[in-house]
Amino acid sequence: MSAADRQTQSNRALRALRDRIFDGTITGGERLFEVALSETLGLSRTPLREAMARLEQEGLVERAESGGYVVRSFSFADVVDAIELRGVLEGTAARLAAERGASAAKLNEIKVILADLDEVVPADPARLRFERYVDLNAAFHDRLAALSGSTVIRRELDRATGLPFASPSAFLEAQERMPAFRRSLGAAQAQHRAIVEAIERRQSARAEALAREHAQLARLNLEYILTEDRSLMAGVPGLALIKIA
Amino acid sequence: MSAADRQTQSNRALRALRDRIFDGTITGGERLFEVALSETLGLSRTPLREAMARLEQEGLVERAESGGYVVRSFSFADVVDAIELRGVLEGTAARLAAERGASAAKLNEIKVILADLDEVVPADPARLRFERYVDLNAAFHDRLAALSGSTVIRRELDRATGLPFASPSAFLEAQERMPAFRRSLGAAQAQHRAIVEAIERRQSARAEALAREHAQLARLNLEYILTEDRSLMAGVPGLALIKIA
């Protein structure tokens, strides 16, 4: 059992706090009072502080000037920048994979995911297959990070996608309920294929540009949600953190 | 007084641990035993754990599978990748500054630094002026990150340059003692100027490419040190963390 999954008090505190932040029970700018929270959650302040330190690493809270932690709040510009950042990092992962060469084994692995995605994408957006799409999409982005062969880049990408709205899966649930859903998904899959092809052919600049552009799909989805149908915001994890100016 | 500077036990622990890691007293792969360390440092386990959590954020230590913390060790490839990452992020900061437009005030600020650097660069590399160069160089890179206008990018850049060998100032001390020192410094300053000019002219692709290339100077210095004169390694902060394969 991995250390992060063990049933310790600090893990319970971590999950509880994350949940409360995501679902809006604790809102941006709010301070996390240790005594009050420890009573609410039924544990002592020690594991609570541990959990808050980890939330700081995830970027959900930050240390206040006078001590203690405050829930971060994000603007829409921050979300756009976080998506941009993911694009830049995934682009770098793709470029390095192309420049340095990816092993045949790893390339095959990601191609299998591509083939699986092909099977799912043209299908009806029924719930079951959709969840499979989400899993496969996450797997694709995970393998892409690994293809870089750089633990530094991989770590950084993991961190950057820790903010829920910056994750490659962030807008999928909302996307499912969007009119242009299937077309958009097809375009995304075409980009997936192109990225892998570019890496295989050692076309590093192309691989980087494609991966960057791929992330922009998330920004387009965000803008669609904002301008056309804000009710979809509920389907995007962590968008409750956004402070509407 | 900023929260990070207050004379608390955990700040003392943080500094003490950082020092011991940087100077090689605690070496890569070594485990940090709480009881032993708390006795050595003369404080209790609670602020020590706090300090270790913050060191994890800085990337100097990581959580072990079975609990506790272990000092990370880095390969030369990791250092190269960390430099690459800084280049990518500074490139992104420069590109965004160009695309979105930087305020005249901020542009003026960084131009003042450029002018100050111009005064220092052609001078003799005597100790006093050299320290001034280090400060100005750090200030330049700091302002460049700010020019992006993105707190997301700024944060990420701060994080990425937290690893001492990835900092823009990492190789300056070693550089001072290198034969090609002054020539290299002149080239760096020319790049500084070009980056700002590109941003001002809204040449985003040029700004990005230049900032990336600028970071590669650090990689060249690293390779020089490795192949030509390893005694210079002592002058690069944090290079003690590198595990020589």
Next chain:
DNA sequence: GTTTGGCAGAATGTATACATTGATCGGAGG
């Protein structure tokens, strides 16, 4: 009316005792 001093309370910072988990070593059983 404004400012300043200090007091009260509530919050975080710290130490420490206790609980629990994980690893190592030795002995008994196969």
Next chain:
DNA sequence: CCTCCGATCAATGTATACATTCTGCCAAAC
């Protein structure tokens, strides 16, 4: 002789009491 079980010890995890610092308020002085 090897294996497996259990005991023991040492490490981290947790609770809690105490120390310190911060904040907000009130009153007194100017």
